[in-house]
Amino acid sequence: MSDLTADMELAARPAQGGRANPFLIVPITLFFLLLGLAVLRSPSLMTSAGIGSAIIVATPLILATYALMASVISGRGTVDLSIGPLIGFINVTLIQLHAAGVLTNPITIFGYAILAGALYQFLFSLIVVYVRVQPIIVSLSGYLALSGINLVILPRPGGIAPQFMADWGLGTTIFSPVFAILVLASLAWILFTQTAFYTHLRLMGSDERAAYTSGVPIYLVRIGAHLISGGFAGLAAVAFTALISSGDPSQGTTYTLIAVTALVLGGASLSGGRAGVFGSFLGAVNLYLITFCLATFNFGAVQSFVTSLAYGSILVISLLLTLIIPFIQRHVHNFSPTLYFIVLGVVALGVILHATQDRDPRARAVATEPAAIVQPLTPIARDRLYIGPLEVAEPGSNDSALRSQAAPFVLSALLLVVIAVFVRVAVSQSDRKSIAPAVAVVVAALVLLGAYLMRYEAPRNPVSGNTEESR
Amino acid sequence: MSVVSPPTPKIGLPATIIGLAAGVxxxxxxxxxxxxxxxxxxxxILSAIATLAAFVWGWLFILGQFVSDAPPPAEGELSEGRKVWLKFRPAIYGLIAILALFLILSLTIEGFFNVWNVVSLLILLTIIVLTRTLGRHFQENRSAFVGIMVLSGLFSIGTMNIEGFASAINIKSMLLFASFLGIASVGQTLVALLGGLxxxxxxxxxAANVGLLYIIGLGVPPWLAVIIVLAIGAGLGVINGFLSYRLQGQxxxxxxxxxxxxxxxxxIVTSIGSAYSGNVFGQVPAWLSNLAAxxxxxxxxxxxxxxxxxLAIAIILVAGMRLTVYGRYLYALGVNRTSAKRVMISELAYWVMMYAISGFFAAVTGSLLLGWSGGGFIGVGDQYLFLTLAAVVVGGTSLLGGAGGYGFTVIGVLVLQVLSSFLIGIGLDFEWQQFIFGLLILPMVALYARSPHIRTQI
Incomplete structure (x- = not known):
């Protein structure tokens, strides 16, 4: 942890915890590996609908991971096993209350979900603080009680989600309300990390006695952490309801195990004090990508078994990878997760562009044929199936249209990367007397100009530009 | 303290007041x-007088045996009522909660107020009073005492309220299921003693359940198949042990x-080339069925x-952990691993060994469950995910390591089993059972496993 720049940054901006977290290496690497694999296997992921449905499916898990994060940071081994049943509980009560006509408009529904989550977590924290039972036992108790009562409230899956949620779960575009919830929740967490309360929380999680002796009101901090956790659990339940657009008493329960898994994959420490929103997000998305990648392979009857095997193995391997982090730190100074992310991001962008934009003409010629073939079992020649890794083809009119549609997305992605690099350089160089910020500003301006010109020309001459740009 | 029954036991004013209030x-x-x-x-009128008298006498008698002397006179800063409140606060909460619950149930449910339920209520109250008074004298084995009290209370309530609860066949079936859970919890207990999970x-x-039937189906002799499965289980446990030791805390x-x-x-192995994915069908040998049916x-x-x-496993484990050096080292590691290391106890060896035992006994449970059900099913162990943990916790083994033992887990297993039989007996569905399970774990643990206040840990 004696990274020089990290120390300097910490000294300069004490409130920014978790930013230079070397434990992010594993989730970042895994994320780009999986993303590349997923895109190569199924380029349809990188369409508006593909990303949209990915967001819809992954959001409940991401929010559940956030919910776990707040309480895990608070230490004492608080792994809230009851998070899954809690999501299920809010889901089924929401459906039943809606059916009874109590909850109708969106505001009361959101309010109810968040309040119910917060109330449960409030009780949880009161028990932990005043009865002083180990949190994991309280959560175990809550797990059993809630998963039992869920089945009482709604014995079998059914019910209808509120009307305004009906089209949320379709996932045809990226910018769905669920996406808005996800972005707002992430922003809320980032804002929360800027407060003194968060610093207290992390101190308490790392060393409760030190926090107590230095005058941190540990009871209030613990209760607050649980309230925040409950709020996120409520949001997760809303996103879950939107996803399945009905009530399900047992489906929510499965979120316990995968949310804990996602949290650990994201580099959090279950013993407290260390967790980050970026890591948790990546951890949850990684889990989604694992399932997605495996779904593109066809294993027939053993599909779910392969999924569970891969889940377990990846989990264990990525935990083992965290063991080599100290060695990396010893030999590579000035390691920056952000830069690492950006470098891998550029590579992954190249892979994405290759997978979505390049077509092998031989494969395309075959694609129209099978309709005419009478025996569907005739094997397609090996060389026709194979798409070379770097073969560039002349795009047809169909591809051109696609490309012109994709141009805005590619450009905005490039823009994001540039902005990230720029911000990174500007921040790290701000306290030194150098011309780097000025250079960065000039480069950024040039790139923006280029992007504008390309965007302007794109409809007329869509072939030019993008692929060369990414190489 | 003299056990020769004094004619008028000396008892503090606060305790007298509580007793009178409860009686009234x-x-x-x-x-x-x-x-x-x-x-x-x-x-x-007659029964009211009898109730009051019996209760007050019982209160005075039981408390008088254990409350040593009258408390020293107040210094003036605390009033009597305040002291009562401070001393018996949890017990009073419990009493009030149970009385309120009983009142509500009596008023809402027709025919709830009958002799047996009143007796059950009295038993419950006795348990609470006894654990708060007698329990103070069991510093070492408080949880075992609480567990046995709850067990006997539940059993007697069950016997009174449910026909056939104490019949031989029901007891046999309770013991049968308890032994599955008990054998599965062996590993969890040992690992928890080290501070792991x-x-x-x-x-x-x-996996053992499905795999055993699969191996038998391949034509391997059943005894060899069982040995293979148990060895694989222990091997998986070894892997678990190495990984958990390397990744401490995770x-x-x-x-x-x-x-x-x-x-x-x-x-994947068992369902390749099989039409039934996940389920395996085959002939279970007769001796294996006899073992567990x-x-x-x-x-x-x-x-x-x-x-x-x-029973044999329990006796060997309890005796072994008390008497052998391996058992004592295990506790030493759980209490303070640094000092255990200083006296040359290999931490890695114990982690690996305990996880190996855990894997082994999980495989044993899987094989026995195959004998019980007669068909392989991968989900047969699912309920043991949290039940083993609950049995360990209810029994009184600390999940932080170093305190507890298999004897406690046996009590925990029996409590869970009797409770579940009782709930089935009074006609509750599975979901209600689970709900009540969840709600009961917390107060039972709170009776003996409260961690000290932070200010005492500095």
Whole structure:
């Protein structure tokens, strides 16, 4: 942890915890590996609908991971096993209350979900603080009680989600309300990390006695952490309801195990004090990508078994990878997760562009044929199936249209990367007397100009530009 | 403290006041319900006096045995009522909660107020009073005392309220299921004593269940198949042990990961070339069925051998952990690993060994469950994911390591089993059972396993 720049940054901006977290290496690497694999296997992921449905499916898990994060940071081994049943509980009560006509408009529904989550977590924290039972036992108790009562409230899956949620779960575009919830929740967490309360929380999680002796009101901090956790659990339940657009008493329960898994994959420490929103997000998305990648392979009857095997193995391997982090730190100074992310991001962008934009003409010629073939079992020649890794083809009119549609997305992605690099350089160089910020500003301006010109020309001459740009 | 019964036991004023108040409340309930049910006035008055007298006498007698002397006179800063409140606060909460629950149930449910329920209520109250008073004298084995009290209370309530609860066949079936849970919890207990967790137990149970039948189906002789499965189980435990030792503090998630992998891997192996994905069908050998089936017999005696096996395991473990050096080292590691290391106890060896034992006994449970059900099913262990943990916790083994033992877990297993039988007996569905399970774990643990206040840890 004696990274020089990290120390300097910490000294300069004490409130920014978790930013230079070397434990992010594993989730970042895994994320780009999986993303590349997923895109190569199924380029349809990188369409508006593909990303949209990915967001819809992954959001409940991401929010559940956030919910776990707040309480895990608070230490004492608080792994809230009851998070899954809690999501299920809010889901089924929401459906039943809606059916009874109590909850109708969106505001009361959101309010109810968040309040119910917060109330449960409030009780949880009161028990932990005043009865002083180990949190994991309280959560175990809550797990059993809630998963039992869920089945009482709604014995079998059914019910209808509120009307305004009906089209949320379709996932045809990226910018769905669920996406808005996800972005707002992430922003809320980032804002929360800027407060003194968060610093207290992390101190308490790392060393409760030190926090107590230095005058941190540990009871209030613990209760607050649980309230925040409950709020996120409520949001997760809303996103879950939107996803399945009905009530399900047992489906929510499965979120316990995968949310804990996602949290650990994201580099959090279950013993407290260390967790980050970026890591948790990546951890949850990684889990989604694992399932997605495996779904593109066809294993027939053993599909779910392969999924569970891969889940377990990846989990264990990525935990083992965290063991080599100290060695990396010893030999590579000035390691920056952000830069690492950006470098891998550029590579992954190249892979994405290759997978979505390049077509092998031989494969395309075959694609129209099978309709005419009478025996569907005739094997397609090996060389026709194979798409070379770097073969560039002349795009047809169909591809051109696609490309012109994709141009805005590619450009905005490039823009994001540039902005990230720029911000990174500007921040790290701000306290030194150098011309780097000025250079960065000039480069950024040039790139923006280029992007504008390309965007302007794109409809007329869509072939030019993008692929060369990414190489 | 003199056990020679004193004619008027010395008892503190606060305790007397509580006793009187509880007695009066109890009598009041009786009187109200007497009038509601239209019993004749003489009977009501008589029974009210009898109730009050019996209760107050019992209170004085039991408390008088254990409350040593009258407390020193107040210094003036605390009033009597305040002291009572401070001393008996949890017990008073418990009493009030139970009385309120009883009142509500009596008023809402028709025919709830009968003799048996009143007796049950009295038993419950006795348990609470006894654990708060007598329990103070069991510094070492408080949880075992609480567990036994709850167990006997539950059993007597069950016997009174449910027909056939104490019949031989019901007890046999309770013991049968308790032995499955007990054997599965062996590993969880040992691992918890080190401060770890093993969540791979249910997956290994399921994998052993399916894998054993698969290997038998391949034509391997059954005894060899069982040995292979048990060896693989122990081997998986060794892997778990190494991983959890390397990744200290992440045992929960490591074992979960290996569990997923094991369950997936075994299913892939068994379902390749099989039409029924996930399920395996085959012929279970007769001796294995006899081992675990309800109608099995042990050397001619009419109970399944698995109960005897469980008993043997329990005796060996309890004695072994008390008497052998391995057992004492295990506790030493759990209490303080640094000092244990200083006296040359190999931490790695114990982690690996305990996880190996855990894997082994999970495989044993899986094999026995195959004998019980007669067909392989990967999900057979699912309920043991949290039940083993609950049994360990309810029994009183600390999840932080170093305190507890297998004897405690046996009590925990029995409590869970009797409770579940009782709930089934009074006609509750599975979901209600689970709900009540969840709600009961918390107060039972709170009776003995409260961690000290932070200001005492500095």
């Amino acid at each position: 409340i109890l009598t009041g309930i009786g009187v109200i319900f007497g009038f509601v049910q239209g019993v004749s006035v003489q009977t009501i 093993d969540l791979s137990i249910p997956f290994i149970i399921g 045992a929960l998630i490591v074992t979960l990961g290996t569990g997923f992998a094991i369950s997936g891997g075994v299913q 309800m109608n099995g017999s042990t050397f001619g005696l009419p109970f399944p051998p698995v109960i005897a096996i469980w």
